[in-house]
Amino acid sequence: MTKLKLGLKRSRAFIGVLLILFMGVGIGRAEEVRLTFLHTNDMGEISGKSGFGGFPELSTLIQMERERSPNSLTTFGGDLISPSLMSGLSHGVEMIEMLNLLKVDVAVIGNHEFDFGPDVTRDRLKEAKFPWLASNVSVAAGVEALGNQEMMIQDMGGFKVGVFGLTTPDTVYLSSPGKAVAFEDIIPAAERMVAKLKAEGADIVIALTHMALSDDLRLAEEVDGIDVLLGGHDHKAFATKEKNTVILQAGSDLRYLGVVDLLVERKEKRGKPYLSIVPSWKLIATTSINPDADVGSVVASYQKELDAKLEIPVGPTEIDLDTRRTTVRTKSTDFGVLIAHAMKEEVDADIGFTNGGGIRGDREYAAGTVLTRKDILTELPFGNVTVKLEISGKALKDLVEHSVSKVEEGAGRFGQFSGLEYSYDVSKPSGSRVTSVQVAGKQIDPAATYTIATNDYVAGGGDGYAMLKASKVLIDKAAGELMASTVMNFIEKKGGVKPGFAN
Template sequence: MTNRLKALALASLCATPLAAEPVKITLLGVGDVYAFDGDGKQGGFARLNAVARAERAANPNFLYLFDGDMLSPSLISGFDKGQNTVELTNLVPFDLAVPGNHDFDFGPENFAEKMKASKYPWAAINIEGIEGLGGVMVKEVAGVKIALIPVAQDTSPQVANTGALVFSPTVDTAIEAAKAARKEGADLVVGVVQTDVYNDLKLVHSRAFDVVLSGDDHQYGTSYDGVTAYVETSVDARHLSPVDLMVDVTEKDGKRVVKWTPSFRFIDTALVTPDPETQALVDGYKADLDAKLNVVIGKTETALDSRRNVVRGEESAMGNLIADAMRAAVGADVALMNGGGIRADRTYDAGVELTRRDILTELPFGNTVALTEIPGSQLLAALENAVSQVEKGSGRFAQVSGVSFVYDASAEPGKRVSEVMVGGAALEADKLYKVAVNNFILDGGDGYDALGGGRLINDTGAGVLVANAVMAYVEKAGTVAPAVEGRIKALGQ
């Protein structure tokens, strides 16, 4: 552990009087809150703020903790780069916030600007290069010393625009800091982390933490193995789980003895009355966006599906529509779109009208369409990358146009793809192909290093936005009918 980390972790761990009797301490963790109004009925900041206000009023021994991702992606963030989320959370400030990977989508300079505008502290012990970003925080609550271990996702440079920031390993750094805090006298050690469930399990199984509050997976879940209480904090504040810890601090043989038991509560925010002050801000944002975006651009004859598990794991009609539009926009042989860049997480019935709002909700990142020329060997490597983590639901899974292939998820990553066809002919390793991609994966995002080094045909800095390419494609057609047609086949399915 660095001297800086030790200092941040240990500075506040001083002697504290014993609690006179057991105390209830409430922890509320939340993360991955993108849509300012949720879906209009569940989630969103007005309902989240209502819950946080109520929890704080009910118990002064309350910690409100954010575990990553709010500045991006969302429909409105394409206009204000996440400023709306800062204004909304400043109404009910967090005790601590950890940056998620998507908080760097608009670059580290934008994150630093938004951090300074926040009325609460941001921290991550495994990021170097951001002035003012804090480290381990120790809070004394009702005589109980709580060490908050804030940790960001070390894969952020692969999926976001982190610039020159340096990320140390999520799991190793977190466990080292947790053990150090415990050694120096923390009564409770709480991990506030943004990382996937595989790393969450490593943190839980390390037995270094009393509580782990984690974001990133867009799921809700709780568990307790007798040592560590764990909450996966949902998405858009749809479901919340305050954790009540009954903590008893005593002294035995001259040593401080801490015992605690957790109680998980479940809150479906569809049943929560929005906070009025926050709702007033939300209504203003909605009115502004409605004027800009509720414009019909066309119709789909077929059903569309952009649910997270679909676009990150199989061919989808929405993915095909987007990839076809990208290929048409620049006259490419092939188009690849990373599933993690498709974000609306919804379905569309056949026959519905499509609006600007729909497309910009699906494609909120502001990426441009790039056209590069690469040999078939590099295209094959890119497809291998696309399915290299399909079992994890990774955002690198590709939606494609102009190409078809078969893959075997049981094979070793890098050796999964076969039967690649481009334009009805077998892929040739030495043949040059024009490939449309977004500028994020062209730059190596989501592990697409194989796309680099080709002949760049168009200027990505002035390229058409992916969202604009899709809107133009739908408007020109008037009616589209994308369908799942066997572009991507998994063995065994």
């Protein structure tokens, strides 16, 4: 009898062990799932940069990655409808069509989405077949909504993925959003959105951002609960992990496709369930990729239309010209001075000034190159006009100080001048760097007044030039000439760009 009872006990124990094993292997344990995020950002041009592909090659890469990883989400990190050569004519209609063709799932609003004013922003957002996020952007009461969403939740492979968007608050002076559009600080906005997405059941939280990389890093450091941060704005090809957050930017102008893979699995430790997330990432260049023929035909049709309008010679350059981003934002260049001098002569001002961030061609022209309308409009795509202001010597000194206040960061505020010379010491703190400012060879008098030709964007306080907003306006935007036309007229009048053109 004792042996029989012992045998029954052992049998029951054995069956119990089998049941536990069965449940662990089968019903009770979730399998590892790969979730993939395909990211691009900052693509103002419909054509790619030299040495890289464009939209047709990017389309091929996206399709390849979607086949590799069916649980994928395609994201865009802002700055689409401007600035480019074509956007000056179209206000970015063709760029929305391109992202629609790529079947982008979600985008964040960038500062350049406001370059043509909030009404154009509304129109372009309506044309998109995907949602635009901007969780920290709102409009004043009684004003028509822009059309952006606060967040999005998507089911991916059995997991809820929550996405929110942040647009740099610097947009108020980097672009033209208008007074009715407000930008919340990024940290409280992110904290609010993470909490809201978690409350809605999100397993994984994605921040889609358009702001300085330093702000992306700060966000990852200060706000818990963000698993992946997909950014844009600084045109950097960059990927890292900060605390528990993967951060990726995919360069600019269609050069790379950024890919983040998350291996996700529900697990249990000491009786408590948790989510295991193992990330990996890569940046894939669009170079030597077979183009998507369908997308290529659409790009070609736009390019043909544009070329017919713009391949008109303006004049030859007898000197080398450099418009690379890293150059025009850090030093005085012949092309920058050309723009400033053309504006100075156009309105007969003491000084010509433009911000380096408004020069967008990002290329070099060898001496002997015949510049075309297309070249000039590529360099100056924003549709700004030449205005004339009266400014005090003190405000002029402040302007030059502001120009070099972030030169080591390559900020767009860096000034290109004609009729003004200055020296500065970058080792000194911002606001106290300028050691000398001369106009027409003489040190400026703080109490004197000077006339300055510039673009309407900085004249309105853009790029942080608040000191210009208080200036007396002599020629306003309504009476001014298109900045690109000012430069083209100068080149044609002088028979090209010649050595010593600013003398």
